[in-house]
Amino acid sequence: MWPLVLSLALAQVPPLGADAADPLLCATTEEMAKAAGYAVEAHEVRTADGYLVRLERLVGGRPGGQPALLLHGLFCASDLWLLRGPGAALGYLLADDGYDVWLMNFRGNRYSARHTTLNTTDPSFWKFSWHEMAVWDLPATIDHVLAVTGWRQLQAVGHSMGNTALLAMLASRPQYSRKLALGSLLAPVAYIHTFRVPFSHFLLADWRHIQSLLQRARIYRVPPTTKESCSLLQKTCGDDKPTQDLCLNLIQTLYGWDPQGLNKSALPFYLSHMFAGVSVDTIAHFAQIIKSGRFEAMDRGPEENFRRYGSTRPPAYHLQRIDAPLALYYADNDYELHPKGVMQLAKELQNVVSIERVPETAFNHIDFLLHKRVLSLLYSSVMAVMQRFRHSIAANISP
Ligand SMILES: *[C@@H]1O[C@H](CO)[C@@H](O)[C@H](O)[C@H]1NC(C)=O
Ligand SMILES: *[C@@H]1O[C@H](CO)[C@@H](O)[C@H](O)[C@H]1NC(C)=O
Numbered sequence: 001m002w003p004l005v006l007s008l009a010l011a012q013v014p015p016l017g018a019d020a021a022d023p024l025l026c027a028t029t030e031e032m033a034k035a036a037g038y039a040v041e042a043h044e045v046r047t048a049d050g051y052l053v054r055l056e057r058l059v060g061g062r063p064g065g066q067p068a069l070l071l072h073g074l075f076c077a078s079d080l081w082l083l084r085g086p087g088a089a090l091g092y093l094l095a096d097d098g099y100d101v102w103l104m105n106f107r108g109n110r111y112s113a114r115h116t117t118l119n120t121t122d123p124s125f126w127k128f129s130w131h132e133m134a135v136w137d138l139p140a141t142i143d144h145v146l147a148v149t150g151w152r153q154l155q156a157v158g159h160s161m162g163n164t165a166l167l168a169m170l171a172s173r174p175q176y177s178r179k180l181a182l183g184s185l186l187a188p189v190a191y192i193h194t195f196r197v198p199f200s201h202f203l204l205a206d207w208r209h210i211q212s213l214l215q216r217a218r219i220y221r222v223p224p225t226t227k228e229s230c231s232l233l234q235k236t237c238g239d240d241k242p243t244q245d246l247c248l249n250l251i252q253t254l255y256g257w258d259p260q261g262l263n264k265s266a267l268p269f270y271l272s273h274m275f276a277g278v279s280v281d282t283i284a285h286f287a288q289i290i291k292s293g294r295f296e297a298m299d300r301g302p303e304e305n306f307r308r309y310g311s312t313r314p315p316a317y318h319l320q321r322i323d324a325p326l327a328l329y330y331a332d333n334d335y336e337l338h339p340k341g342v343m344q345l346a347k348e349l350q351n352v353v354s355i356e357r358v359p360e361t362a363f364n365h366i367d368f369l370l371h372k373r374v375l376s377l378l379y380s381s382v383m384a385v386m387q388r389f390r391h392s393i394a395a396n397i398s399p
Helices: 002-011 029-035 090-096 130-149 161-172 174-179 201-205 207-216 227-237 244-255 264-274 280-292 302-309 339-348 374-388
Strands: 040-046 052-058 067-071 100-104 154-159 180-186 326-330 352-357
Touching: 029 040, 029 052, 040 130, 052 090, 052 130, 067 090, 067 130, 067 161, 090 100, 090 374, 100 130, 130 154, 130 161, 130 174, 130 280, 154 161, 154 374, 161 174, 161 180, 161 280, 174 180, 180 374, 201 207, 201 280, 207 280, 227 244, 227 264, 244 264, 326 339, 326 374, 339 352, 352 374
Parallel strands: 067 100, 067 154, 154 180, 180 326, 326 352
Antiparallel strands: 040 052, 052 100
16 A cells, blocks of 8 residues: 555655666666667557557567566566666566567556556546456467467566466466466465554445545545656655665565665665556455455456446355466565465465475565575575476477
């Protein structure tokens, strides 16, 4: 809930004078990859319900490598996979290792806020949660990547909500299990009734009320940070700013207390990418599954449920239907996802090839992307498991 508050606040702030800003502050995924020396290709995929979602492909890797599709988390976008820079960010590491890397942007973030007929000023544009990302965005994207590359199977790597959508998609459309050589799930969010973010429970308890207040105020989205709010971040969270610790504390309160894991000097840069815009319904859907403890579609009331799902109750996602191989990675100090939630998920899945706890007690939810030693603590092992499921072209290319 706190990112909602922060991001709404930042979006309202008037522009300030220029500061000696990091040139990559607020840069797009494409700008960052180019600055790091990677060629980038932008793709736009049209979903069956008319949304236009954007993908960036790192063309730096060896041509013809197995496609790896990277799925970002809540509030974020494709750029999170590049923030730690060459040699440390998973997007670059996979490209260097010869994968054909595709970075996805789910509907509603700053790169994917487009639709064939709906304007983003239209409230009906924002009537989606991660359920629609799962059943519309992901299948269209996977089919696009396979069609362009000629491969029959790709690998997927998700963080947080990226995994939520991937699991919901595989459960709702079991035929997609066959298109997945391996799913590597960093913080696989499905059972999150053990959500531990401090002070969040009173907000969650009263979520329906908050939602109706937002609706009355005609707020349907959490807007992305703008150039103006980026310069504010530099002035608030930069080195030698007295308020830097406030910024650090905000991240720690949200994701888990681990001040040693994060490079404080990079806070303005990180924060300028961590709020890329999302629909209020996406947050509402998470609030619902935190409360219910069930992994199910969003409850939109009996009538709308019936229209969308064909039943008055929101349907559960049947995890037992998934037979794609999945590797699960979790951390002790992840405030969003308690290890208990990972164990419950693992029990319901039929093809878990590995479950790994990050060997660092303080590792938190955002450390999966930003930790100073994320390569040695996590990615080296993620890439070793991915290697086991990596096929040669000959075995996998479509006839
Ligand atoms: C959306 O609506 C706004 C305001 O009505 C308008 O300025 C803008 O051009 C529209 N955008 C598109 C893509 O139609
Ligand atoms: C920390 O971030 C700053 C600013 O982005 C960067 O110059 C420095 O190299 C980073 N240090 C480490 C250890 O990554």
